[in-house]
Amino acid sequence: MQLSERDITTREVLDWKGIHLFHAPGSSCSQKVRIYLNIKDVEWTSHPVNLMLKENISSYYLGINPRGLVPCLIDDGAVHIESNDILVHLESRFPEPSLIPAEHNDSVSDLLRHEDNLHMALRTVTFRFMMPTDEPPKTAQDLERYANQGSGTVGGVADAARDREIAFWRNMLDGGISDEAARAAVAEFRAAFEDLEQRLAGSSYILGNQLSVLDIAWVIYVNRLALAGYPLEHLHPRLAAWAATLKSDPAFAPEMALPPPFAARVAAHQEALAQAGRSLSEVCGLTT
Template sequence: MPILSTNDPAITSLKGIHVYHAGISNCSMRVRLALEEKGLKWVSHEINLGKQENIQPWYLAINPKGLVPAIVHDGVTVTESDDILAYLEEQFPQPALVPADPILAAQADMWFDLAVSMHIRAIKTWVYGSMHGATKKKSDMEHYADVQPDKELVAFHRKSLEGFSNADVEAARKMIAEAFDKMELRLANHDYLVGDAQSIADIAWLPQYIVLGTIGFDFTPYPAVRAWAKRQEQRPSYKPAITNWMPRVPGWALRIAIKLKRAFAGLKSVGQHAQTKT
């Protein structure tokens, strides 16, 4: 578990749970959901990723990788959403989000690990590829590459500047569809992904569903998943963890904007191809 050591009094002097997060970041959503499910009080520090606040010196002192979320609990810093959830479960075991039954616990870990493993190679690739959007400006990329030790992330952001191919986006879509096929099978006859109670499995996958749905992923083939998501929305944790941090732009308006951007990108590609031929 990456508990980071620091002598910075601005960090070590913090009392209570301080959460450094971004609104629609699925990893941030997981941590907020876990905190709310456990009924814990926390202090919000929202990080503006668009303004590159995550790679400013003050935040790199908290998380040298420049990633959200991170928490500081009574001066102790923990990073990475999976490790933060493990830390919260250890420090605040009730109500439990990891089943007591070892078989169910292993199943919950499997679902969580699957969500984490798909974050860059499937979820982020499909989202940014579908939006035809770069994750960073060219002017910011070199600085990001200098301060970001995670080479996979650097490679992903460089790729987003070049533009994801249709093959990249389709491969990501298929990977996502396969995961939701598995969820559909499970949820067709169960209220939760594991056992008969909320767990880290549900917390891992609800943010994926929200982010993908916001961008326009087609969940029509997954009625059981959609019903599960509706049940999740009724939980007391949903509003303070999710609704309060979502963009004020309605989902339908965002999807129209994305469709227009896709159409423009297609026209631009045709124009560039025509210029190349002439």
């Protein structure tokens, strides 16, 4: 989705030349775009956004992406948000090797939407089963800033997506993620993964025998669920094998492993959950 100039209050980016990416290391949506850029060997300028330091809700960054989300691509001064739309946009700029099979040209955005619709579920699983949340990730003051900086518009229209983001963090602040919400999120993934398991019955990749943007998008979610403790191999063996093959590819490998300091925190958190009988499998009643 390309923003209109009036959505952007940090005006300097409008003059930037070439490909620039605002992104964060552990962000699933950033990982997708970086894998794409690796595969296509695109030259790009990196603008890391530290989500832990809440740089994404600074007035500078909200002036670029009014949703306060990473990734955000600047292509010769045009600002693109939403990772799947960014992939489709990049495909028009860098068509070789093709990552959208010709027969799926018209349907690819719809197919990717299913994955994007699960993003809040992904965040729910991540915050419940991977991140120690001793303190709420965003305070009431942060949410105030979030709601009041940047243009607050996308395409010149007040942006409801930002309200949904703020509602998620407010819920975290008000009581965190309930067992019921965690189970509902995991059930959404289980249904999606069963569908992917069927698709992989007769082909190497999701859209047939050619790697596509669908594989890039879904493998990050599949990998994240496995890292959160979802019994992938047990429930969806073909999907687990497909993810392992992609993980061995040098374009994917660095994006599918947790960065070391984060890995240690996640391991300690999961150990504590397991000891309390509160792991993903236990809370969601999945056999391992």
